[in-house]
Amino acid sequence: MVRTCEQAVAIGLPAVAFTEHLEFTEGATGDAIVDVATDQRWWSRIKPLDVTGYLASIGRCRERFPELRIWSGVEAGEAHLFGASAGAIVRGNAFDRVLGSLHAVPYQGRLVSADALFGRMPDDDAMRYYFAEVIALIEGSDLFEVLAHVDFPRRYWPGGPHRYTEAPFEEEYRAVFRALAATGRVLEINTKSPLASVDMMRWWREEGGRAVSFGSDAHLPNRVGDRFKLAVDIVEQAGFRNGEDPCDFWRV
Numbered sequence: 001m002v003r004t005c006e007q008a009v010a011i012g013l014p015a016v017a018f019t020e021h022l023e024f025t026e027g028a029t030g031d032a033i034v035d036v037a038t039d040q041r042w043w044s045r046i047k048p049l050d051v052t053g054y055l056a057s058i059g060r061c062r063e064r065f066p067e068l069r070i071w072s073g074v075e076a077g078e079a080h081l082f083g084a085s086a087g088a089i090v091r092g093n094a095f096d097r098v099l100g101s102l103h104a105v106p107y108q109g110r111l112v113s114a115d116a117l118f119g120r121m122p123d124d125d126a127m128r129y130y131f132a133e134v135i136a137l138i139e140g141s142d143l144f145e146v147l148a149h150v151d152f153p154r155r156y157w158p159g160g161p162h163r164y165t166e167a168p169f170e171e172e173y174r175a176v177f178r179a180l181a182a183t184g185r186v187l188e189i190n191t192k193s194p195l196a197s198v199d200m201m202r203w204w205r206e207e208g209g210r211a212v213s214f215g216s217d218a219h220l221p222n223r224v225g226d227r228f229k230l231a232v233d234i235v236e237q238a239g240f241r242n243g244e245d246p247c248d249f250w251r252v
């Protein structure tokens with residue numbers, strides 16, 4: 001985290017948000033996941049978030065980098081399926097930024113990594129299966145403010161992520177965007193994924209989207225703010241603008 005802050009200062013970012021993964025290895029009482037999947041640990045590396053240790057690290061970074069605005073946050077994965085578990089942590093802490101995301105989907109009684117859908121069904125169907133679950137996430141959870149990496153499986157598109165095209169899924173994107181806009185929330189442009197097109201960001205605007213967030217999804221210090229200049233060009237072309245506060249969302 002210290003190296004991430006150093007990098008943010010070095011490249012001139014006014015702020016950095018740490019959105020630590022909030023995932024669970026099994027459902028608890030009140031989590032919808034217990035009714036839809038018996039196997040709930042979709043990835044062996046999931047570890048519970050050490051909230052106390054995490055916030056202490058945030059505090060140390062803030063002391064060390066007073067010139068940088070440092071936001072605490074979480075990326076709540078599958079928040080609609082772990083609503084009780086995630087809700088207890090999100091509502092019990094004043095995080096500055098809460099993302100919602102979907103890395104795994106219920107499939108045949110198990111929670112499976114989204115990329116594992118490829119090979120089990122035609123590739124287009126796998127994307128559509130994912131988008132349908134994103135709508136379930138949006139409609140099933142109010143814990144998050146920003147939807148992260150809306151089309152996450154594009155990173156794993158068979159034949160290479162550079163071959164993925166958004167156009168065949170325009171209706172699915174638009175349906176997701178309508179659902180998100182109806183709740184007044186924010187779409188992230190994720191620069192770890194292959195970049196969104198101007199067309200896609202226009203679909204967001206046309207379906208009622210009013211705000212965009214920039215996320216490098218860095219995980220590593222040297223990727224903080226990666227490709228933000230390109231992302232800014234895309235978002236501007238789609239009609240979104242920065243406000244007076246450089247840390248605010250970009251808005252219509």
Ligand SMILES: [Fe+2]
Nearest residue numbers: 075101148149
């Ligand atoms: Fe993620």
